[in-house]
Amino acid sequence: MKINSAKTLSILVINAGSSSIKFALYQNDQEPKVLFKGKLENIGIQNTTATFSTSITEKKQNLLLHTNDYSHASNFLTGWLEKQEGFNEISAIGHRIVHGMQHTEPQLITDELIENLKKISPYDPEHLPQEIKLIELFSKHYPEIKQVACFDTSFHSTMPTVAKLLPIPRKYTEKGIRRYGFHGLSYAYLIHELERLTDKKTAHGKVILAHLGNGASLAAVKNSHSIDTTMSFTPASGVVMSSRTGDLDPGVAWYLMQFEKLSPKQFDHLVNHESGLLGVSETSSDMRELLKIELRDYRAAEAVNLFCYDVKKTIGSFAAILGGVDTLIFSGGIGENIPLVRKRICEGLDFLGIEIDLDRNEKNDTVISSNSGKVTIRVIPTNEELMIARLVSQVLDVNIKN
Template structure:
């Protein structure tokens, strides 16, 4: 291909994140964020990444996603990287929910758009915004191939024994209720990068990936294929997160409705936005929680202990699912930066071959690295995630294949 650039778009309800990459060497040419779309105080921060360019900011009303993408196009054009460039090969879109329909990156056409729209009931917060970004980008460049890369796709290899809930099959099928999993582009990238760190082919390696950010998920990856993951029908299931509860007895919901008099929307807000770490101690920033623990704050310590207890349970569960574990990889904001979380998560698991070296664990860096002692039976690694590069790589590979 003569055109080698891919623009990656991640459209939220009131934001657009973007990166422009050159797939000849996976280098980044520009990146930015438009936020508070639809408000008078909309903000666009654009950073050119070639020739030492300085970041630029615009604070002005940006009415909708069409205006946002036009503003992004203007900023890119100022750097000679406009959307009309013949070097732009495709636009890759992050789409949160692909259901069972989409198991790989997919060229977008009207049928694909209709199916993404059909999945809105199982992703009401994300798919509508993703659709808006896609439609806007297609209107701006109708001639350009555009690709949907789905958060759920990596997890579609889960066996039915892991993907199904133990409820009436007919009811589950009628309402598309099953475990889909999320953060799939991160889990795919990190599991493969972990294998590379070990000097092995991904097909030879079993990895437990711990994506720990404000949203958090774990996956069991066997020979490059996901066989289990902690998030389910929605991103609410699984680990304790910044504002989400994670695993919980579903009867708590009935209790809150019957005894607490709470509505469905109130419970939804409670479990998704007022639970997890922020519900337990009032903070969802792990740095602040650790500072409070150092000052003797018992509520912060309890929140941390609950977070670690759930994390450790999933490590043990996925060890059992895989049977043999070659590596445990920590990634995302907390996983990459919070050494105390990594240390606590594997403490007491020496019998499973898991341990961290204190000195190695304390080192900060942007490159994948091992933090387990030399000769450890199971490698423990810190592997920075790169979801934008993964989306760009999947997009470009699909475009190359279809030429």
């Protein structure tokens, strides 16, 4: 494969989840420009689907892969990518790494870094093992292409010590057991986008970011730095999610292991895949599906109410930490696309200056706050892949200069 100057070539972005792989190819310019993008979904759940589009047509194409295996899906992806125009001009591959622990900056992937990630993978069994396998797959097929790790925890490294501490014996804290926070690549993008849409003063104000999707979290941001967030040592903590519990009384773990005879592995599966909206509703982990049936199924209604209640409660607590709120941003699949959930979350928060405009909200306008509200409420689609491309470009620039 021909490799030239990084400045003139492209960056491939890989964003691996527990059952999905998002990917995008960016032209490495002053501001990375997407050439094509896509995703593999439902890996390991049912027949995997592949969706992709190019910057030229914007027309989505769909493929059904007859596999439920992550390795097969990964191999399909590399084979498909090789056939795409521009693949032979890739200068680097950027990977979203969910848990970085002590790693606070994007960095070139080395054998030493991979070994370190393997050591900490038990802390995030839902993401890290698959992310490592993809790194090794690309390394095996394309050893001449640089790979860069972009850590989802990096954004929260600015949190004060009090926000990082867990109330457990300090000997465990010294081993790295503390609050890290996640969705950092999304939050970094949203703050960057807020400054682009407004100005530096607004972006440096008191901002609450709500990344509400299958995985959901919120962050309190001041002077463009994270000062608190809902997710903690793992992405299973914080607010209620599609199939994750969010925060849970540790006594529940003891009870289930003691009296229901759940093994640690079974308990991990329960809190990550059987709980949240799915567990409470006993029907679906999909917010849209629950809203369709909430009037005739009290379990669905309670699941939706619990989600909105949890997010509302967090906004109030973060307002206390920030000393007020200037801007509230909704993002993620639920936050960007479901006006009814945004409305229910904001109801009753007028004492904080949070007042939603029903018409703007229903239309999914960029600004959905009322003119009388003191807090500006925005809907900003997140773009973790673009943020990764920007970070990779920065790493390449530093590498070239050195």
